[in-house]
Amino acid sequence: MDQALFDLVYQAVARRDACYDGIYYTGVRTTGIVCRPSCRARTPRPDNVTFYPSLEAALQAGFRPCKRCRPDEGGPLRPDAALAAQADAVISAGYGERLTLNDLAGRLRVSPSHLHRVYKEVTGLTPAARLDRVRLDHACALLRLGRMSVSDIGGTVGFRSASHFAAWFHRHTGASPTEYRERVGGGMADEPEDNIPAYP
Template identity: 40%
Template structure:
């Protein structure tokens, strides 16, 4: 076991979840690094890089941290959730991938990679989806001017908004509005 792995286990460090699992020889149970189960003695701990290798070695998954549960296995769920709340809270500002990455203290490349892996879309695409579905809702259900709708979904400029909207839906905002009303 590497020192860093032991430190991760000892500190229940969720940053290491998904990177490795640890088994405790006295119970034959294996856990994620973040598991808050009773702290094992170091000499009883074995490190496994995959679920498979832990199981092949005769260990059973812990019922508490559920290392096999996909939702919990991904080390990056937290990062994605934080990204989603940034998008939700800052939808009216012209948010970019770089802005989001900076707020999360990670690189744009890393955020992009993790987000894609977890959600199958890029953060920018997700942001556009949220913007456009809100814009569609406002066009359909309110009498707000297009410029106001543009601003409330993060575009400072009505023309940029219209171009993006048309690219996304195939219709200009005005045309979309006449279609749905």
């Protein structure tokens, strides 16, 4: 492993980021333990770390699996990272529908409180905050495009009521959907007026 790749994986270890889980395994020479990169245990110093491309390679080199992140259990992804990834997939596919924490937990066959806790631990966000972000990203992109009415955009990102959508949008951005559209439209200084698409 070259230094640049080592630094990249080590940064993930320092952040406890799961992006390299299942791809590399962290051997810690001072303790003789092998971890998933996202392990919550104290971050080892870089000069004590060797990354292995498989758990087997680390075990052959004499490391024992960590009792905390259990690289020997639950497949390549830590079980809670896998659950968060599944929740992201459901959110990406279902942001246009009514999607409560209970719906999400039901589809993943876990309790709402377990999902909430695990998702927040893995991603730093609650499932509701993630859903808001996904909806906001789509709503803002559609408002910038300017081809759909505000109420249709609200419907597309899961709101049945235009006023509910407008209030939610204002709460997150500080502007109403119409104000937002005017501001981004007004920002296109070098575009002639008539190139800005009109409301349908």
